[in-house]
Amino acid sequence: MKAAILKSFGAPLAIETLPEPLLGTGEVIVDVVAAPVLPYANEVFSGERRYLLTPPVAPGCGAVGRVRAVGPDATRLAPGDWVFCDPTVRSRDGGLSPDITLQGWSARGEGGQRLQKHFHHGSFAERIRVPTENASPLGPLDDAEAARWCALVTLLVPYGGFLKADLRAGETVLISGATGNFGSAAVAVALAMGAGCVIAPGRNETVLEDLKRRFGLRVRTVKLGGQEEEDRERMRRAAPGPIDCVMDLLPPSASTLPVRAALMTVRPYGRAVLMGGVGMLGGAGLELPYPWIMRNCITLHGQWMCPPEAVLRMASLVRSGLLRLEEFDVTAFALDDANEAVTHAAAHGGPFKLTVLRP
CATH class of the missing domain: 3.40.50.720 (NAD(P)-binding Rossmann-like Domain)
Incomplete structure (x- = not known):
């Protein structure tokens, strides 16, 4: 699959091919339709932010897409479902204090870095593998709406x-x-x-x-x-x-x-x-x-990020009309133009402005 890859901090993203993600129990593979490019992505990729992210990696923090395949333990999700891929991945053996990684973006401590080794690549790719609980259903969407739903990454x-x-x-x-x-x-x-x-x-x-x-x-x-x-x-x-x-x-x-x-x-x-x-x-x-x-x-x-149930609650706020995604102005780029998207996001990172990749 095609992906934008950060090979080292300070280097431009390289558009190359990665192996297809392999599906395991407790996991979902999602076809990425839209991936947000955060305004400070350039600071992460340059190393200025000192985030715990290990290159080479396809970066990207969250995505909106359609389910491609589900593991044997999924009981609700099905191929074709529209989902939001929550980047906040938590260790399942952490009990009261789970380790956390932001998939394709950063990690918290040594345990988060270990978790990052498995859920390594983020959403600047044609497909992404996420834990089943991180693929939150959004209900029916038009393809054109997907980019605006990327605002959830900021709103959450x-x-x-x-x-x-x-x-x-x-x-x-x-x-x-x-x-x-x-x-x-x-x-x-x-x-x-x-x-x-x-x-x-x-x-x-x-x-x-x-x-x-x-x-x-x-x-x-x-x-x-x-x-x-x-x-x-x-x-x-x-x-x-x-x-x-x-x-x-x-x-x-x-x-x-x-x-x-x-x-x-x-x-x-x-x-x-x-x-x-x-x-x-x-x-x-x-x-x-x-x-x-x-x-x-x-x-x-x-508070770092949001609890797992927050995505579904926020989707309800949007569906009810209490939270209007129409407030966001969206500029979309093709995956091949990922570096241009990063530059654009940095220059247009003000309120209610959204830069997205459309793999």
């Missing part, structure tokens, strides 16, 4: 965080990093889940205005000035009342100052979720005050 990240924080209808949420790719998706997800108000801070006034235009009065934007105490007060004043939940999705390039400014707006007994990349490349620590956390009974969650 904040969704996982909100599920961890037990977000409830009517609550006020603050999204740290709201003008970014994942942060803007978090705004859409929070509203779809019933948030009464979303506070969206950022420095990009154009994006802030666009968020208000897209989502109306339930979104309140805040222009940040870079002074921690002043920004924190601006965010608090923008809220209609106490802030119940704060989510941080800032990238590795951000400092800890805006993270702390946002997190400490949360009300006593509130929840905060860390899902961004701050600190991954070094730098100062977050340094949240111990007395503030303890005396205000703050619940602080760290």
Whole structure:
């Protein structure tokens, strides 16, 4: 099968042939119809992000496609079914603390790297082998719709965080990093889940205005000035009342100052979720005050990706019309043009922009 292969960090993707994936028990082979190209893919492939990914590999984080073959233990999936391939692969012998790899993208620790050796190649290929539980049915689709469903890769990240924080209808949420790719998706997800108000801070006034235009009065934007105490007060004043939940999705390039400014707006007994990349490349620590956390009974969650059931729940949000994939502008590339797709994704990585490969 044809695939785009990362032979070494810093090298362009090579369009070559890989052996066909072999089907085993507990596995599904999927014909990839559309694969998302994340805006920071160039940083992963250059080695800048220092992700645990072992070349040579066909990279790619998630896919939408049709089932080609299923293992003997599959009882619901059948060839031809439309599925979303969740890249978050968990070890089945991990009990309460499974090892995790993001198939074709990264891994967590030594155990995740061992798991990556088997589920090695990602979605920049004509076919992909995934664990049965990672092939989530989407129901009937037109081929032309597949590319837009790749937005689930972005939307599922904040969704996982909100599920961890037990977000409830009517609550006020603050999204740290709201003008970014994942942060803007978090705004859409929070509203779809019933948030009464979303506070969206950022420095990009154009994006802030666009968020208000897209989502109306339930979104309140805040222009940040870079002074921690002043920004924190601006965010608090923008809220209609106490802030119940704060989510941080800032990238590795951000400092800890805006993270702390946002997190400490949360009300006593509130929840905060860390899902961004701050600190991954070094730098100062977050340094949240111990007395503030303890005396205000703050619940602080760290969340990487989303739980297994999140894909099916999110598909229901989309099917019901609560979450609109039409918000995303899609640009598609052929597999042969994978390097051009990576360049395009980096240059057009703003909110609600989606670059995909169509193998």
